[in-house]
Amino acid sequence: MIDDKKIEGAARRYSKVTDCDKEEALLIEEGFKEGAEWAINEFLKDLWHQTNKEPEGYDEWILLHYSVGNYYSLAQVKEFKSWKGFVENMPIDGWFYIDDLFSKEGGGCK
Numbered sequence: 001m002i003d004d005k006k007i008e009g010a011a012r013r014y015s016k017v018t019d020c021d022k023e024e025a026l027l028i029e030e031g032f033k034e035g036a037e038w039a040i041n042e043f044l045k046d047l048w049h050q051t052n053k054e055p056e057g058y059d060e061w062i063l064l065h066y067s068v069g070n071y072y073s074l075a076q077v078k079e080f081k082s083w084k085g086f087v088e089n090m091p092i093d094g095w096f097y098i099d100d101l102f103s104k105e106g107g108g109c110k
Contacts, residue, residue, distance in 0.1 A: 008033065011033050048065075048095070051094065055083065063075075065093055
């Protein structure tokens, strides 16, 4: 995840390349930071699924969030004989596909 210091650094670099006074530069930095926070929140909002949506794809990997103890578990969809039965008996409050964390455009690892 991009931390606040990286966002602040990028905002500062961006404001320095603009031809404006100090007050305008501060406004530009704030706007940049708010835009970055918005983008991160939009990504996370679309990433998580509620338990009433059953995961699809037999070989797909998912990350489960347990509400009791606030911990996470990695699982493969094929491990669940009954998704409905699983979520009724386990304190799961959300999940997401691991593949959704990665670029769909063939970006390589760094």
